[in-house]
Amino acid sequence: MTAAEAVGTLPWSTGVQATFDELGTPLRSTTFVVVDLETTGGSPAAGARITEVGAVKVRGGVRVAEFHSLVDPGCEVPPFIAVLTGITSAMLLGAPRIASVLPAFLDWCGRDAVLVAHNAPFDVGFLKAAAQEEGLEWPGFRVVDTARLARALVTRDETPDCRLSSLARFFGASTTPNHRALDDARATVDVLHGILERLGGIGVHSVEELATYSSRVTPAQRRKRHLADRLPSAPGVYVFRDSGGRALYVGTSRDVRSRVRSYFTASEPRRRMREMVRLADRVDAVVCATPLEAEVRELRLIAELQPRYNRRSRQQERLVWLKLTAEAFPRLSLVRQVREDGGTYLGPFRSRASAEQARDALHEAFPLRQCTGALSPRRLRAACALKEMGRCGAPCDGSEGVDAYAVHAAAAREAALGDVRTLVARLEARTARLAAAERFEEAAAVRDRLSAAVRGAARLQRVSALTGCPELVAARPRTGGGWDLAVVRHGRLVGSAAVPPRVPPRPHVEALLATAERVEPGVGPLPACTLEEVERVLAWLEQPGTRLVELEGTWASPAHGAGSQRERLAAVEAARTTSWAGAA
Structure with a gap:
C-alpha cells in the first residue's frame, strides 16, 4: 500500500465529521460592536490618550444598544484637537478615567462580539494600548475595518475617497460624522450595512469571509468555496486535486476547513497558487491527532504524490552527500545516495555548491588525495602538483604508505562524526594568516568553506543521534x-x-x-x-x-561535536557583520 492509499487508515488517525457549525459564522447572527474614539493625538506610543468612547451594538441589521463616555486623559487637550472635535479640557473635568471606562466597555461588548471601526488599526491600537497600560487582558476580538473593505468595493467614480464623511454621504447614512465618537460610530454602522449589502451580492455571508475579503479574489475563485464545506475544522492535511484526480497541492493546517476556504475567499499574492485554485476540482482531507502528525503526513504525501504546485516536491532528490570512500587510500567524493559500502558520509547538503565547499575545507585541513579512481600500493603512478605544494602526501607514487595515510583519513572521519576541533583550528589559523597578509577575499572564502563543513557535520551528528x-x-x-x-x-x-x-x-x-x-x-x-x-x-x-x-538506545551528541562550533562561528560572523555595518 502506498502512502497516498494509506492516508487516513493508520491506527493513529481519527476521523471527524463536519457539522453545521463549521460552515462559518453567519453575518446575520453576528453581534457587531461598531466603535469610534476621540483622542489627544495620533499615537498612544507618542503619549496620546483617549478622550471619548462611542459604540453601537448591532445584530441582524438592527441597533440593539449604545455605549458612550467622555474620558479624562490626565493631560491637556491640544488646541487643534479641541478645534477639530469640540472636546476641550474643561469638558473633561470630572469625567471618569480610562481605568474605569475600559473595563465597562469591554464587559458591555461581550466576548463573542466582532469589533468594527473605520480605520480600525487606529481605534483598536488605542484600546489595546490602554488595556496593556491598565493591566487588562485584551479579549482577542475579531476586527473588521470598514475603510479597508470600502477601498476594495467602492470605486473612484462613486466617491472620491474612502473617508468616513464621504462614505456616509454615498451610503445615505442617517447620521453625519462630526468627529464625536458616538455620532461617528452611528455613521459607521450605516457604512457597514451598505458594505455588507454589496458583499452579500457576491457571496460573502460569514465573518470569516468578511475578514479576509479582497477585490482581487475573482468571482470564479469565490464560487469554488463550497469545496471546503465538508472539510473538518481540525488539524490535518489537505490535498487539492484536479478534475482527473491528480494531486495539485498538499498543505497542512491546525484548522483544515478554515485554511482551505481562505484559498477561495482571501487574496493570494502567489501567481502559481491562483493558477492551482483555478484548476482545483475537489479537496481531500486527512484529520490528524496532533499538529506534528499533520506536518509529517504532509511531507510524505508530497514525496509520494509529487504535486506540481509544491515547490518541495523534488527537494529530496537534490540532497548531496560528501563521502569518504572505503579504500586503501580513501578520498572525498560527492554522491546522491548513501550505500552500505563502508564509506563515511557527511551531510546531507541541500546544494552541490555547499557540499563542494565542505569538501574543499576538509582538503585544506587534511592532506587527503584529490585524484579520482582506485589507488593501491601495487598500482603506483606519478604524483600531481599537490605533492609539491604540501597539500598531499602522494600515496600515488609511494611517498606515503597505507598506515601513514590512514592517519589523515581517520582525522577527516573524526571531524565528520565527532570532534571538529582540529578542522576548525587549522582553518581558522589559515584564515588569520590570510587576513594578516591583507588577503581578505581569500580569508573570507576559507571561512565560508569552514562554515559549510561545520554545518554539514552538525546536521549529520544531530540527525544521527536520533536515527540511531x-x-x-x-x-x-x-x-x-x-x-x-x-x-x-x-x-x-x-x-x-x-x-x-x-x-x-x-x-x-x-x-x-x-x-x-x-x-x-x-x-x-x-x-x-x-x-x-x-x-x-x-x-x-x-x-x-x-x-x-x-x-x-542513546540519544546524545558528541562532546566536542560540530553543533557548538556552528553556534560559535555563527556568533563570530554576526559580530563581524555588525562591525562592518557600523563602520560603513
Whole structure:
C-alpha cells in the first residue's frame, strides 16, 4: 500500500465529521460592536490618550444598544484637537478615567462580539494600548475595518475617497460624522450595512469571509468555496486535486476547513497558487491527532504524490552527500545516495555548491588525495602538483604508505562524526594568516568553506543521534490541557495520539506502542525516513516543555561535536557583520 492509499487508515488517525457549525459564522447572527474614539493625538506610543468612547451594538441589521463616555486623559487637550472635535479640557473635568471606562466597555461588548471601526488599526491600537497600560487582558476580538473593505468595493467614480464623511454621504447614512465618537460610530454602522449589502451580492455571508475579503479574489475563485464545506475544522492535511484526480497541492493546517476556504475567499499574492485554485476540482482531507502528525503526513504525501504546485516536491532528490570512500587510500567524493559500502558520509547538503565547499575545507585541513579512481600500493603512478605544494602526501607514487595515510583519513572521519576541533583550528589559523597578509577575499572564502563543513557535520551528528535510537516516546503539553504523544523509531514518526485533559496518559502510551508502525531500518544516517521528517521531529522534541517518556538506545551528541562550533562561528560572523555595518 502506498502512502497516498494509506492516508487516513493508520491506527493513529481519527476521523471527524463536519457539522453545521463549521460552515462559518453567519453575518446575520453576528453581534457587531461598531466603535469610534476621540483622542489627544495620533499615537498612544507618542503619549496620546483617549478622550471619548462611542459604540453601537448591532445584530441582524438592527441597533440593539449604545455605549458612550467622555474620558479624562490626565493631560491637556491640544488646541487643534479641541478645534477639530469640540472636546476641550474643561469638558473633561470630572469625567471618569480610562481605568474605569475600559473595563465597562469591554464587559458591555461581550466576548463573542466582532469589533468594527473605520480605520480600525487606529481605534483598536488605542484600546489595546490602554488595556496593556491598565493591566487588562485584551479579549482577542475579531476586527473588521470598514475603510479597508470600502477601498476594495467602492470605486473612484462613486466617491472620491474612502473617508468616513464621504462614505456616509454615498451610503445615505442617517447620521453625519462630526468627529464625536458616538455620532461617528452611528455613521459607521450605516457604512457597514451598505458594505455588507454589496458583499452579500457576491457571496460573502460569514465573518470569516468578511475578514479576509479582497477585490482581487475573482468571482470564479469565490464560487469554488463550497469545496471546503465538508472539510473538518481540525488539524490535518489537505490535498487539492484536479478534475482527473491528480494531486495539485498538499498543505497542512491546525484548522483544515478554515485554511482551505481562505484559498477561495482571501487574496493570494502567489501567481502559481491562483493558477492551482483555478484548476482545483475537489479537496481531500486527512484529520490528524496532533499538529506534528499533520506536518509529517504532509511531507510524505508530497514525496509520494509529487504535486506540481509544491515547490518541495523534488527537494529530496537534490540532497548531496560528501563521502569518504572505503579504500586503501580513501578520498572525498560527492554522491546522491548513501550505500552500505563502508564509506563515511557527511551531510546531507541541500546544494552541490555547499557540499563542494565542505569538501574543499576538509582538503585544506587534511592532506587527503584529490585524484579520482582506485589507488593501491601495487598500482603506483606519478604524483600531481599537490605533492609539491604540501597539500598531499602522494600515496600515488609511494611517498606515503597505507598506515601513514590512514592517519589523515581517520582525522577527516573524526571531524565528520565527532570532534571538529582540529578542522576548525587549522582553518581558522589559515584564515588569520590570510587576513594578516591583507588577503581578505581569500580569508573570507576559507571561512565560508569552514562554515559549510561545520554545518554539514552538525546536521549529520544531530540527525544521527536520533536515527540511531530504535525507539523513543515523548509527550508535549497541549494548549488547554492534555498531552500530544509521539512514538519515533530510527527518526521516523510511527505513532501519534492526543490525550485529553485530566486523563492518565500511560494507557494511551501503551496503546500507541502496541499499534505503532514497525520499522526495518536501512543504511546510513537516514535509515528510515527523509531528512525533512527527521528535522520536523527534532524541532518538535526540542521545544520547551516536551518530555522524554521512554528511550531505547542513546540519544546524545558528541562532546566536542560540530553543533557548538556552528553556534560559535555563527556568533563570530554576526559580530563581524555588525562591525562592518557600523563602520560603513
